[in-house]
Amino acid sequence: MKLSDIKVRNLKAQDKAYKLFDGEGLYIHVMPNGSKLWRMSYRFEAKQKLLSFGKYPQVSLQRAREKRLDAKRLLADGVDPMEHARAEEAESAAKNEHTFEKIAFEYLEKSVKDGNAEATMKKKRWYCRMACDEFGKMPIREITAPIVLSAIRKQEDAGNGETAHKLRTFVGQVFRYAVATGKAENDPTFALRGALVSHKKTHMAALVERDDFAALVKAVWNYQGGGPSIRAALKLMVLLYPRPGELRFSTWSEFDLEKAIWTIPAERMKMRREHKKPLSKLAVEILTELKPFTGDAPLAFPSLIARAKPLSENTLNQSLRRMGFDKTEATSHGFRSSASSLLNESNLWNPDAIEAELAHKVRDQIRGAYMRTPFWDERVRMAEWWSEQVQEIAWGTKREQVF
Numbered sequence: 001m002k003l004s005d006i007k008v009r010n011l012k013a014q015d016k017a018y019k020l021f022d023g024e025g026l027y028i029h030v031m032p033n034g035s036k037l038w039r040m041s042y043r044f045e046a047k048q049k050l051l052s053f054g055k056y057p058q059v060s061l062q063r064a065r066e067k068r069l070d071a072k073r074l075l076a077d078g079v080d081p082m083e084h085a086r087a088e089e090a091e092s093a094a095k096n097e098h099t100f101e102k103i104a105f106e107y108l109e110k111s112v113k114d115g116n117a118e119a120t121m122k123k124k125r126w127y128c129r130m131a132c133d134e135f136g137k138m139p140i141r142e143i144t145a146p147i148v149l150s151a152i153r154k155q156e157d158a159g160n161g162e163t164a165h166k167l168r169t170f171v172g173q174v175f176r177y178a179v180a181t182g183k184a185e186n187d188p189t190f191a192l193r194g195a196l197v198s199h200k201k202t203h204m205a206a207l208v209e210r211d212d213f214a215a216l217v218k219a220v221w222n223y224q225g226g227g228p229s230i231r232a233a234l235k236l237m238v239l240l241y242p243r244p245g246e247l248r249f250s251t252w253s254e255f256d257l258e259k260a261i262w263t264i265p266a267e268r269m270k271m272r273r274e275h276k277k278p279l280s281k282l283a284v285e286i287l288t289e290l291k292p293f294t295g296d297a298p299l300a301f302p303s304l305i306a307r308a309k310p311l312s313e314n315t316l317n318q319s320l321r322r323m324g325f326d327k328t329e330a331t332s333h334g335f336r337s338s339a340s341s342l343l344n345e346s347n348l349w350n351p352d353a354i355e356a357e358l359a360h361k362v363r364d365q366i367r368g369a370y371m372r373t374p375f376w377d378e379r380v381r382m383a384e385w386w387s388e389q390v391q392e393i394a395w396g397t398k399r400e401q402v403f
Contacts, residue, residue: 003028005061011036026068028056038064040071044080051081098183100143100174101136104128107177115272119245127170130155130163140178145188152192168192213338214393216330219323221394226319228293229301232286233311234319237332239283239387241339241358243270244332248310251298252291257284264359275359278380280387343386353378 003022011020013034021027029037038053053059053067071081108124116124134151135143148171155164168189178184220234233247240247246264254263260279269275279287287300294302303309316332336358343354353375 003061008036008056008061022061022065022068024068024072026053026064028064038067040068040081042071042075042081044075044082049080049082051085098140098178099137100140101132103140103178103181103183104132104136104174106181107174110177115267117245117268117270123166124170127167128174130167131171131174140175140184143188145191148188149192210342212329213342216323216325216338217390217393219325223319223323225322226315227304228290229304229311230315230319232290233301233316234332235286236283237316237335238390239280239286239383240277241335242277243336244313244316246275248301248313248316250300252295252300253298255279255287255300257287260284269359273359276376277357278376278383280383282387282391283383339386342389343382348385349382350375350378353382357382 003020007020008028011028011030013030013032015032017029017031019027019029019039025040025042027039027041029039031037036056038056038059040051040053042049042051051067051071053064056064059067074081074084105128108121108128111124112121131151134154135147138147148168152164152168155161155167172187172189175184175187175189179187217238220238223231223234225231236242236247237244240262242264246268249268250262250264254265255261256263257279260281260283262277262279264275264277266272266274290300294300294307297307299307299310301311303311303315313332317327320330320332321327340354340358343349344351356375357379
């Protein structure tokens with residue numbers, strides 16, 4: 001006998017759960033706590049299955065019958081209603097839960113676990129905020145190439161060509177992560193290749209001619225601004241040519257002054273591998289003379305304002321500006337290009353030894369396979385030779401005082 005609204009409304013709870021049927025598999029399940037739940041039993045591929053249609057009175061008798069009819073239509077088409085319902089739930093989650101912002105945050109968390117450097121994470125978070133301001137609340141599956149392009153065009157129109165390209169790269173990384181985790185079906189940024197204004201990458205300003213570099217070295221050694229940590233850091237940038245962050249965040253525990261070795265931990269290296277650098281006699285002397293000033297703290301080059309924080313790259317660059325070099329001439333990162341150019345120009349050193357000293361990734365995989373050795377002995381000699389060149393430029397002869 002079919003159910004009626006009055007009958008369903010007047011059903012009372014009993015000590016045990018019980019069922020009342022409406023026909024064609026549909027029934028209401030009355031629980032001991034008084035809950036009334038719509039269910040439909042059916043068979044699919046010789047298996048008995050059960051569908052849930054919701055709770056009465058939120059789902060009325062009429063609505064339950066409509067859901068039964070929908071299920072019957074699916075069965076007639078050879079579709080399992082339960083699998084269809086799960087697919088719809090997943091689609092709803094993709095629309096309402098899997099927003100670009102949420103997936104982007106997941107990707108950032110993964111990047112941290114993958115060991116991305118803090119400097120890299122800072123940039124990724126910046127691009128994340130930029131993208132989320134445009135389409136962060138949108139379901140990631142609804143974001144199309146034109147939507148992404150519109151956001152990127154704003155950066156291009158503002159004259160930020162490099163930012164536009166890097167924003168596209170970040171959004172693409174988020175989408176590829178979403179595809180890999182089943183939360184998106186494709187990466188719309190792939191279609192944007194060729195749609196952006198061509199951007200010519202600008203390299204960090206560097207003085208690569210010997211006479212120009214000599215003027216910079218003399219300026220660094222004659223610089224009296226800032227404090228001991230600033231002056232020492234600038235001199236070590238000349239002598240060791242690391243990436244600025246590798247030196248700025250260094251701790252005293254990384255420097256073995258007796259063995260003349262600086263061990264940079266993997267988490268601070270661009271290639272995520274520990275890197276050892278030989279220290280010339282002059283580099284050891286500079287660090288030895290610096291230690292009374294900063295040796296009571298973990299950081300070798302603390303900020304003048306907050307000793308728990310490292311010197312900022314801007315502090316080093318501003319020092320170069322005070323010496324008279326503008327940003328088109330010299331930057332703290334530019335010391336690497338200067339050293340690379342002049343060391344290669346000397347024809348005294350194996351190019352692979354220079355690359356190893358710079359901690360560069362070898363692009364040629366075959367060549368890289370044979371570069372198992374870090375060329376340590378040659379790099380030690382090269383570090384001392386480079387130091388002698390710097391001393392000759394700075395003083396003409398051996399100097400008397402480091403700083």
